[in-house]
Amino acid sequence: MGRESGHVRWIICRFVVLAAIFLTGFIIGWFGHPSPVNSTAETPDRLDQFLLQIQAQNIRQYLRDFSRLPHLAGTVQNLRLAERIRDDWAEFGLDGVEIVSYDVLLSYPNQSRPNYISILDTHRQEIFNTSLSEPVPEGYENISDIVPPYNAFSAQGQPEGELVYVNYGRTEDFLQLERDMGINCSGKIAIARYGKIFRGNKVKNAMLAGVAGLILFSDPADYVAPGVAVYPQGWNLPGGGAQRGNVLNLNGAGDPLTPGYPAKEYTYRFDPEEGVGLPKIPVHPIGYDDAVHLLKNMGGADPPSGWKGALNVSYRIGPGFTGHAHNQSVRLNVYSTNQVTRIYDVIGKIQGAEEPDRYVILGGHRDAWVFGGIDPLSGAATVHEIARSAGTLLKTGWRPRRTMLFASWDAEEFGLLGSTEWAEENAKILQERAVAYINADSAIEGMYTLRVDCTPSLHTLVYDITKKVSSPEDGEESLSLYDSWHKRDNWTSERNAPRINKLGSGSDFEAYFIRLGIAAGRARYTKNRVTERYSSYPLYHSVYETFELVDVWYDPSFRRLEAVARVRAGLVFRLADSRLLPLDCDEYALALQKYSKVIRDLAYTHPDAISLYHVSFDPLFSAVQNFTKAARDFHQRLNTLDTSNDLKMRMVNDQLMYLERAFVDPLGLPGRPFYRHVIFAPSSHNKYAGESFPGIYDALFGIEHAADAPLAWREVKRQISIATFTVQAAAMTLTPPA
């Protein structure tokens, strides 16, 4: 090797050294410079950890603990449970837990004068009285403070009169009675079976018909599953069991005395008689053993088809009794009182690392009519386990991008009061900061498959999460919950995916979704909707909703509750921790397309009027088309989004977060200022319960029943106009902001 090559080597050597020095400088410079993205980027493995932490045996234990005693809202037991939950959440490691109280109107039976129903002889002597309580299930004999069956917020009174059977007490039932059968219900005592619609609406319909008092009973046709024994030998309703429940017509107002404002010490209260949604007539619930005594001697016309239940009686309509009983009458004896009472929500918090001012809420109620084995504590136990799992992850150094809030609501059974009052107190902050609300009421109502009700923008996330959760069913160890659910409940022939339902009403999401326009959803295990036609689940709101009901009958392994808990947890986790919010506006577009066609088709069942009054759905369709395009364009822009830019991410996320808000009309639906969601509020009429575009449905309902057709069609046009504007405005929120 000569000098030349040595020199070359020397040069190369020198070059390498210099390059190394340069590189060292470069590296120090590069990495010494603060990084633009201080993200906790999405952590799918953390999601897995979070879900796997959630364990059936813990849920079982929480349900066992929570359901030993009755937890009626307003009682000291329920305050004690609030304190326990607060203490547990703090111990789990949540950043902060507080109890928040409100003073709301509740309703209780009078402790010294029980409620009951009598049959009176011609001397107005009581010859039959309904039972004052349900037989207490084994093991609970020594529990005091079991509230007997009653309908909360019933008016006080002892009305008496002839009995009329009104089937389910729906609008169409009263129409059939009054119009087709010529029966005037005014001044009568009506007896209606539970089921099909919310009991408060039965009371409203009865009041409109002039009824003096209303008896609600559980018919075996609606509350007994074929081939299943009654509790405790099975999960069916015994003849001595009855369904408690409030009979308000609140339409989302919350506390009847403080509509629109939180029920705090300083808050002005209406006089009790001015309260929102309070019935003016006595109402009382009974079981089917007692119902037989009232129904068996009824006279009058034979029942129309579909009015017969499963009791061994004629189901004749009345009014009044026949045969030896023809002079007997019926009296309600209701002594319940309404009382302003303190209730307690528990609110737990995990502060977000990057965006503490964005909230993902997991909330469910804690108050129960009695033991709450299913309603609500099967849900509360899942919330508890999710909070524990989150706390465990926190201890490993993880922290969600956004703030997670956990809520244990009080007084849901009295009209969603705890959740609504908190929403009222925090309305501004929630409107500005809440990303989503996941509801956690009862986690199980059947043994068949998953049931999800949610806003369309959550569809995709629900599918994603259920693919990460295992099926809880025996023999399906290798299937995901998604697949298990899909094979049991495919959506439609057009859409090959598990069915997802619209979010209705009647649980604590109402104030968040229908009033404030926060994206919301709920998940639970359910029955087979095709083959199991009974209402709800048979023991709903009875004393027999115990821990054992779940432990022995519904979910002995607690794997169904575990699966539901994991779905709820996964939704909350991804909403709180994904850098890009997992909300899908394309799904909202699909839903709007579908709903607008359905309402158009319904309206076109009046083709002459459509033409006579120049009713057009074209603007609405055009708005839906604009929305669809805006959603598609929005999605496409996501592909080129600079995801490392915090501000740009925040802007896009804000558009996604505020999409649901866009469907809220601040003026509310006609006569219902707190039902403001133009797409998903419930219709005023049970006929259209569950339909979207409630304003248009209500207007069309008006047409069928209005004396003044031109005026009614004007209202239809007005509602189409409002829907058009709302969808159009929602489309605008998805376009580039400037």
Add this chain to the structure above:
Amino acid sequence: MGRESGHVRWIICRFVVLAAIFLTGFIIGWFGHPSPVNSTAETPDRLDQFLLQIQAQNIRQYLRDFSRLPHLAGTVQNLRLAERIRDDWAEFGLDGVEIVSYDVLLSYPNQSRPNYISILDTHRQEIFNTSLSEPVPEGYENISDIVPPYNAFSAQGQPEGELVYVNYGRTEDFLQLERDMGINCSGKIAIARYGKIFRGNKVKNAMLAGVAGLILFSDPADYVAPGVAVYPQGWNLPGGGAQRGNVLNLNGAGDPLTPGYPAKEYTYRFDPEEGVGLPKIPVHPIGYDDAVHLLKNMGGADPPSGWKGALNVSYRIGPGFTGHAHNQSVRLNVYSTNQVTRIYDVIGKIQGAEEPDRYVILGGHRDAWVFGGIDPLSGAATVHEIARSAGTLLKTGWRPRRTMLFASWDAEEFGLLGSTEWAEENAKILQERAVAYINADSAIEGMYTLRVDCTPSLHTLVYDITKKVSSPEDGEESLSLYDSWHKRDNWTSERNAPRINKLGSGSDFEAYFIRLGIAAGRARYTKNRVTERYSSYPLYHSVYETFELVDVWYDPSFRRLEAVARVRAGLVFRLADSRLLPLDCDEYALALQKYSKVIRDLAYTHPDAISLYHVSFDPLFSAVQNFTKAARDFHQRLNTLDTSNDLKMRMVNDQLMYLERAFVDPLGLPGRPFYRHVIFAPSSHNKYAGESFPGIYDALFGIEHAADAPLAWREVKRQISIATFTVQAAAMTLTPPA
């Protein structure tokens, strides 16, 4: 020098070279790495440039151009001006300019049947008729389409009857007539002088009194400044001049036929007779030359003290005439029609560099009753010059942090229609994204000093900006506008700073501030509020509001308009470009402290009732105290804020932006769904016009006039409760978000 030193030099040399190489690497690494803060940090020099670009001579030229022709809303001339403004703004360099149209209810005189007022003799022959138009000012003789004086939205009709003089037509005036003087106005023709309150409220009061028709006249006591000649020899109102103006009672509803929704093609419209705020009686305005003829023969009682104007007549009350005229009566002849008419807003945009989804809006109207020399074109000319200045800066590479929107509203004179419809169409987006709204109506109404009306959170910014603008007054070349203003209008003995007023109502900020809760303000040049007691400015809404009125009398150098333009521009610039929003929540706290004491003191003028009905202001004071502490803590946290963190800045700015929203009650004030600002909506009663906490004031007004005291005091308590809740909720928005 030996080998040693040479070697040392060689080592040093080598070290320097290596260090240089390292440094090169480091520098490339450092600067090659993307920067974490891509801020256009605050640029005070840019603000100076922005303000200095704004030049008197340009404003003069724009005013000259804009005011050559009448620009009544709904006319083709006003559309042409919209197109010119659109084209100019585009040429100035704005990122986008569009014209947006709405179809709203306007009101015009009937072209073939003029409106006038007659005196009738006993045979109902017209023996005197008021003039059909104002004498046209010199130089404008050939202009067609000058709309004669009329009251827009007057009902049609020809009511006749005895004349009653009702002073200003205020509530207290009618009370004095009816209660103290025993005069029944029912079926009479009332004549009221303009001034003190909005003319629409005079009409409302007259309707409540049962009046059949109302005449409005400009009394020299209210529209002639002492020692000043009438136009064109001075700026006073000639006897033949009259004040146009609408007589609606909209309470912020916008288009009377589409309240709550934008007046688009698809929008449902009420029938004309259902329209919001339309008067049911004919109303017509006249000048003082005509008024003399109506007033001079009036009989009846002598006027109460304070009812005498400055005409050489007795101002007797009537009803009816006296002497030879005692059998004469008066007839209104009003043939105006309401018509759905297309109007046009111009919307210009400068896209924000960092936060395009945050909007700062500068808006003012373009439509004028006739030439609009002051109202609104002195304002529109400033907006035009500000847009030009912004465009000039854009061309130098500057771009504001947030999006700036420029608006030229139509049909303000017909009830703030253009601004309200646009706010309705964009309500969701504005609620979520609007930082502030600066109004730009008439820029001058006097020659004395600056006048600013704004939300408390803008106080500090107003002071900052006015310190950067020079005084326009001769001989004050070295003074800032702040100092010039301060020496002319010190706030109070307690607060040594220029007076800033509450933001009232009656211009285009209403929908933004009072309905949507967007921080808002306005600035203009004004008269001496102590010595110049006439209403508004004498030529207000007359044909004499010309370019020359400003050019010859109000601001020959156009330096006052320039100063006003710079204040408006400075507010917009800083709101759009400051990294931290220049909104001051401590000032809001001070204001709330002040207002709550004032309302408490007023309530305590009824000490017995306060005690009897257990009325307490303690909760409100406690809420104000909480707010004060939250604001102070918020301010303190700003000191330790990591201002380089984009997300943290955004969070704090969101809290500042949403503060004003917190004072909006979605349920609205009682009976006024579109007046929703709990602190700053106008009171329903002229007695309390301009007071804060309008709900409480209205309730207290009710007490003074209600038959049912317990009910009235309940309403007071309810309103205190709502105010308490609102202030409390506002305090919560300022606490740390999690």
